Amino acid sequence: MEELGYRLAEARKNCEMTQAQVAEKLNITTQSISSWECGNAIPDTEKIPEIAELYKVTTDWLLSGKQPSEKIQEVTSNLSDRLFNEERMTTYVGAYCNAMHLYQTKRALAFAKEKHYGVSRKPGHGHEQVPYINHPLLMTCHALALGLEEDNLLSACLLHDVCEDCEVEHEELPVNEETREAVRILSKPKGFHKTEKEYSAYYDGISRNRIALMVKLLDRCNNVSGMASCFTDEHMAAYIKETQNYIHPLIEKARIDYPQYANQLFLIRYHMNSVLETIRQQMYSKY
Numbered sequence: 001m002e003e004l005g006y007r008l009a010e011a012r013k014n015c016e017m018t019q020a021q022v023a024e025k026l027n028i029t030t031q032s033i034s035s036w037e038c039g040n041a042i043p044d045t046e047k048i049p050e051i052a053e054l055y056k057v058t059t060d061w062l063l064s065g066k067q068p069s070e071k072i073q074e075v076t077s078n079l080s081d082r083l084f085n086e087e088r089m090t091t092y093v094g095a096y097c098n099a100m101h102l103y104q105t106k107r108a109l110a111f112a113k114e115k116h117y118g119v120s121r122k123p124g125h126g127h128e129q130v131p132y133i134n135h136p137l138l139m140t141c142h143a144l145a146l147g148l149e150e151d152n153l154l155s156a157c158l159l160h161d162v163c164e165d166c167e168v169e170h171e172e173l174p175v176n177e178e179t180r181e182a183v184r185i186l187s188k189p190k191g192f193h194k195t196e197k198e199y200s201a202y203y204d205g206i207s208r209n210r211i212a213l214m215v216k217l218l219d220r221c222n223n224v225s226g227m228a229s230c231f232t233d234e235h236m237a238a239y240i241k242e243t244q245n246y247i248h249p250l251i252e253k254a255r256i257d258y259p260q261y262a263n264q265l266f267l268i269r270y271h272m273n274s275v276l277e278t279i280r281q282q283m284y285s286k287y
Helices: 002-014 019-026 030-037 047-055 059-064 070-077 086-100 103-115 134-145 151-159 162-166 177-186 196-207 210-229 233-257 259-286
Strands: none
Touching (some): 002 047, 002 059, 019 047, 047 059, 059 259, 086 134, 103 134, 103 151, 103 162, 134 151, 151 177, 196 210, 210 233, 210 259, 233 259
8 A cells, every 4th residue: 555655646746736636626635635645545446547547647557556568558548438349358458468478368368269259148138148258358358457467367367267168178278287277276167066065165276276366356356247237136146145255255365365466456345345235235125
């Protein structure tokens, strides 16, 4: 938090703005600005893009201190608001791979597109079918937006469902052994019956692998974001319970074991909890 506070203060001073001026533009108190810059508090998630725009910096720089290359800035500046468009996301990820020399992720992108070709996610409540590749692409874009640029992690995001859904053996994956192992751990075994014992064993394996753990959290964040449009109430209730029982402990373990992901974990947890609380309230009001 201290590093984030330092960047917030530096960006404000570069814009030649006082804390009071920033507070007025963001419609918050001067004390909040001071608390952020001293490292005593973190801005709410929805304020991060607003702050970045005001200071004329990127959200990546605010959260991680990393400034994207000019090539990446050019790609992201040309993206439409419909980031979930598969062609746009493929272009974004491909350009990022080229700019940052993420050769394994680039191979994983081509492999995932080939294996998921023609497969759509089940629509719900009258919504149109969405190509399945949308899901791993969106996860990968989410990871990049959070400043997660590790080749193995991004590759695992793209491939995490390939073995389970496309009958691909782990040995066929065009990645190194570390990434193959993460994908193997993330793939539920054949005959998985969703019993408490099987769930406990599955999530225990994930908790012991850094890459698998972070990919699972991104996966759940993505699924939680879209479940209101395609899950029945019963499915949502079960998913919320599973998230409470297994995903929240994963976040806590990651927070302790991998402090380098503190900013990313904060945003993932904040987003998931906000969505889940909204859904809980909607379900409660219906019954």
